[in-house]
Amino acid sequence: MAKSRLLSSTLVVSSMTMLSRILGLVRDVVLMGVFGAGGLMDAFLVAFKIPNFLRRLFAEGAFSQAFVPVLTEYKEQKTFNEIQLLISRVSGVLGVILLALTVAVLALAPFVIQLFAPGFVDDPAKFNTATELLYLTFPYLFFISMTAFFGSILQSYGRFAPPAFAPVLLNISMIVGAWLIAPMLDKSIMALGHAVAVAGVLQLIIQLPDLYRKKLLVAPSIDFKHEGVRRILTLMLPAIFGVSVTQINLLLNTIFASKMANGSVSWLYSAERLSELPLGLIGVAIGTVILPSLSASRAKADMIEFGKTLDWAMRLIVLIGLPASVAMFVLSDVLMNALFVRGEFSATDGDMASLALRCLSGGILGFMLIKVFAPAFFAGQDTKTPVKIGIVSVFANMLFSVVFIGIFYLAKLPLHGGLALATTGASFVNAGLLYYFLQKRDIWHFGKHWYKMGMQFVIATLAMTVSLYAVLPYYPQDGSAWAKLAVLIAICVLGAVVYGVVLLASGFRPRQLRHG
Incomplete structure (x- = not known):
């Protein structure tokens, strides 16, 4: 990909992602307002998290990280007919694997719920509802994974x-389900299961016209012996663990939370959704855009261009990730109060969710760094290193969970906060080890220009923090929902303006964000 297109492509993905995240936020506000943070919502979140977790592994995670470098290499070195053949064989193999997995999970649905949410066993109503919902939500895995496959192409x-816009359809479908379909059903929460199933089909369909125009929509064919398929599977199997460590850690939190106070799953979910807002807007967007570019540089053995692309991505990540982490911590109470406390989602629920957000906020930068560092390995078709680091990170998360839950228990604090804090710690273990091996192998490291630039980011973030604390007393705790939202937006705009002005005053210039 040409240098001039990297930033424009990032802006395209970020803008589509912003639309999706805004609608996602509206969706979550609607869901919490309609269903609250009790047993029904906990049941749906677990039933939806299972296919969503596997989606991150098969779709956005391991598969795309293994498939894109191989496809890029084919584009550089093979004929168009060979590219079409690769797509045909990969779609056939991926499709049959997904179908087999879907059939197996649906056949064992009650056991799967027991595995992912063992705490639900003591509540038959919640357990049975989660199982019924899984029957509706799990086929989503097949459609969304094929959507991600076509999106990678x-x-x-x-x-x-088109791939960046697809999640918008899921948010719209779930909003319609909650507002319009739920009141018509005896068991209202089932409307969300139907909404997820419909969204999976719609997200797949919108990818097809572009593929057809590029003559890349070819009939699937199952061939496990195809050279490209074998290479992708070889790269994918270990990458399943390596690239999805964050999701594995969050899933462990769900398992632990299912045994905690009623509503813990929903509180963690609300916090995760807000913490993922900057991650999706910048971290995922940049990780998506740079992978084809990094893969092309490795295929050409152009390590200078490879390093420039990584450095450019890091500048954008730190520019956004550092202030976003701090702002989420400072504004956690206000964010939950303004966005979620309404309807069935009580003020107490808001307090519990804001605690989780404070504990997760520090990890936003860590999560973003993983999105940039991991593709640097996958672009070179190295999946072993991220896997080893992933194993360490998962064990670190489990250790942190035990330690922090114990500390929170002794301090008489809600235990779900310890789970969120453990996820933050594990994210920095993961990101730190990825960077260690990048610089040890002389792939990329922070150059001298980062000393000054890093200090500029820190100074601007400190100024933003002071300004946010200064205006927080003006937030109307008992005002109308619209007044609260208006003040929240004003506070966020003020913080962003202070950050930008101080950053410019410190000598930072927009041209420093140019590639190279």
């Missing part, structure tokens, strides 16, 4: 908008 050919 389009991204490799410079078409980022």
Whole structure:
């Protein structure tokens, strides 16, 4: 990908992602307002988290990280007919694996719920509801994984908008389900299961026109012996663990939370959704855009261009990730109060969710760094290193969970906060080890220009923090929902303006964000 297109492609993905995240936020506000943070919502979140977790592994995670470098290499070195053959064979193999997995999980649905939420066993109503919902939500895995497969192809050919827009359809479908369909059903929460199933089909369909125009929509064919398929599977199997460590850690939190106070799953979910807002807007967008570019640089053995692309991505990550982490911590109470406390989601629920957000906020930068560092290994078709680091990170998360839950228990604090803090600690273990091996192997390291630039980011973030604390007393705790939202937006805009002004005053210039 040409240098001039990296930033524009990032802006395309970020804008589509912003639309999706805004609608996602509206969706979560609607869901919590309609269903609250009790047993029904906990049951749905677990039933939806299972296919969503596997989606991150098969789709956005391991599969795309293994498939894109191989497809990029085919584009550089093979004929168009060979590219079509690769796509045909990969779609056939991926499809049959997904179908087999879907059938197996649906056949064992009660056991799967018991595995992912063992705490639900003591509440038959919640357990049975989660099982019924899993029957509706799990087929979503097949459709969304195939959507991600087609999206990876389009991204490799410079078409980022359709894949980035697809999640918007999920948010719209769930909002319609909660508002319009739920009141019509005896068991209202089942409307969300139907909404997820419909969204999976719609997200797949919108990818097809672009693929057809590029003559890349070819009939699937199952061939496990195809050279490209074997390489992708070889890269994918270990990458399943390596690239999805964050999701594994969050899933462990769900398992622990299912045994905690009623509503713990929902409180953690609300916090995760807000913490993922900057991650999705910048971290995922940049990680998506740079992978084809990094893969092309490795295929050409152009390590200078490879390093420039990584350095450019890091500048954007730190520019956004550092202030976002701090702002989420400072504004956690206000964010939950303004966005979620309404309807069935009580003020107490808001307090519990804001505690989780404070504990997760520090990890936003860590999560973003993983999104940049991991593709640097996958672009070179190295999946072993991230896997080893992933194993360490998962064990670190389990250790942190035990330690922090114990500390929170002794301090008489809600235990779900310890789980969130453990996830934050594990994210920095993961990101730190990835960077250690990047610089040890002389792939990339922070250059001298980062000393000054890093200090500029820190100074601007400190100024933003002071300004946020200064205006927080003006937030109307008992005002109308619209007044609260208006003040929240004003506070966020003020913090962003202070950050930008101080950053410019410190000598930072927009041209420093140019590639190279």
